[in-house]
Amino acid sequence: MRILVTGATGMLGRALVPALVKAGHQVRALSRTRRESRGNVEWVWGDLFSGHGVPEALAGMDAVAHLATSGRRGRGAADIPGTRRLVLAAREAGVGHLLLTSMVGADRAPVGYLTYKLEAERLVAAGGIGWTVLRSTPFQQWLHRRLRDYASLPVLLVDPTVLMQPVHTGEVAARVAELVGGEPLGTAVEFGGPEVLDHARLARTWCRLHGLRRLCLPMRFPGRLYAAQRAGELTTDATPRGTITWDAYLTPPATARAARHGGADAFPDSDDFASEHTASPTSPATQPELDPDVRVYGGDDGYERPTRG
Numbered sequence: 001m002r003i004l005v006t007g008a009t010g011m012l013g014r015a016l017v018p019a020l021v022k023a024g025h026q027v028r029a030l031s032r033t034r035r036e037s038r039g040n041v042e043w044v045w046g047d048l049f050s051g052h053g054v055p056e057a058l059a060g061m062d063a064v065a066h067l068a069t070s071g072r073r074g075r076g077a078a079d080i081p082g083t084r085r086l087v088l089a090a091r092e093a094g095v096g097h098l099l100l101t102s103m104v105g106a107d108r109a110p111v112g113y114l115t116y117k118l119e120a121e122r123l124v125a126a127g128g129i130g131w132t133v134l135r136s137t138p139f140q141q142w143l144h145r146r147l148r149d150y151a152s153l154p155v156l157l158v159d160p161t162v163l164m165q166p167v168h169t170g171e172v173a174a175r176v177a178e179l180v181g182g183e184p185l186g187t188a189v190e191f192g193g194p195e196v197l198d199h200a201r202l203a204r205t206w207c208r209l210h211g212l213r214r215l216c217l218p219m220r221f222p223g224r225l226y227a228a229q230r231a232g233e234l235t236t237d238a239t240p241r242g243t244i245t246w247d248a249y250l251t252p253p254a255t256a257r258a259a260r261h262g263g264a265d266a267f268p269d270s271d272d273f274a275s276e277h278t279a280s281p282t283s284p285a286t287q288p289e290l291d292p293d294v295r296v297y298g299g300d301d302g303y304e305r306p307t308r309g
């Protein structure tokens with residue numbers, strides 16, 4: 001199949017593109033930065049918010065995996081007007097299947113960012129083409145980055161009543177690849193990590209496995225989003241689900257650990273686009289066997305990782 005991936009440079013997109021290539025699909029990847037096409041991936045320029053480049057990106061595509069998002073602070077730019085433009089252009093182009101990635105809880109607790117995701121889901125469902133929504137729980141890589149951002153502080157604020165179910169992006173990517181390569185489901189399905197853990201436990205495990213001694217100060221986080229997390233509305237018992245636990249994600253194979261400890265960065269992040277693509281000789285980009293995602297998508301066989309634009 002010929003599949004367009006929006007958000008191909010993002011956290012999930014970087015795992016999805018190789019997964020699709022490995023499954024034998026022809027992949028076109030969309031980005032607002034111009035990139036050189038190499039190997040089995042054709043990079044095209046486009047901006048979902050303005051709509052520039054979007055019809056060209058969709059030409060000749062059988063399916064679309066729509067991952068692009070403006071994030072929590074982006075006021076839904078790629079998620080709402082961007083999705084609206086994409087759906088209209090996909091219908092014009094005769095695309096048979098549009099898969100949208102969303103978040104578990106978007107329907108149960110539409111608060112903040114989740115309101116953008118719910119609206120995007122509605123646009124896709126009403127778009128007049130075959131569709132599937134995959135709602136996932138927060139990515140382990142995303143949670144790792146949030147905790148890393150706070151690691152310079154001597155005290156970490158934690159809420160033992162807030163429940164989270166982090167999932168590995170490689171496993172979400174595998175599920176997206178499976179769904180987008182199949183018939184449109186015309187419904188939303190959920191995908192979560194293997195375990196529901198409280199925020200305090202997640203933070204303490206993260207500190208322990210990074211060899212950090214931090215005071216974890218329990219408190220009750222305010223706001224509707226945390227209330228929804230406390231009530232379990234952002235977790236799911238749907239199956240299939242991910243298998244890589246938080247501990248396993250934070251405990252890379254011995255070779256990768258050795259490479260990490262040899263590096264200058266105390267918290268290297270194999271999923272970080274900048275560090276991956278301004279590759280040092282020891283980075284995962286040049287030594288894929290050190291990349292913890294390899295065990296999920298099987299390595300870079302047949303796929304050339306993009307260089308930075």
Ligand SMILES: NC(=O)c1ccc[n+]([C@@H]2O[C@H](COP(=O)([O-])OP(=O)(O)OC[C@H]3O[C@@H](n4cnc5c(N)ncnc54)[C@H](OP(=O)(O)O)[C@@H]3O)[C@@H](O)[C@H]2O)c1
Pocket residue numbers: 006007008009010011012013030031032033046047048049050066067068069070071077078082101102103104117135136137138139140142143
């Ligand atoms: N992060 C999580 O924990 C999590 C959990 C559950 C579900 N999800 C969902 O999974 C999907 C992917 O999330 P992610 O964390 O991988 O995203 P991300 O790392 O924040 O990446 C965002 C992507 O969106 C693209 N983008 C942003 N604005 C755009 C625009 N105007 N036009 C075209 N592309 C645009 C960016 O591409 P360029 O900058 O190259 O243009 C980038 O590739 C999203 O739908 C998200 O809601 C995420």
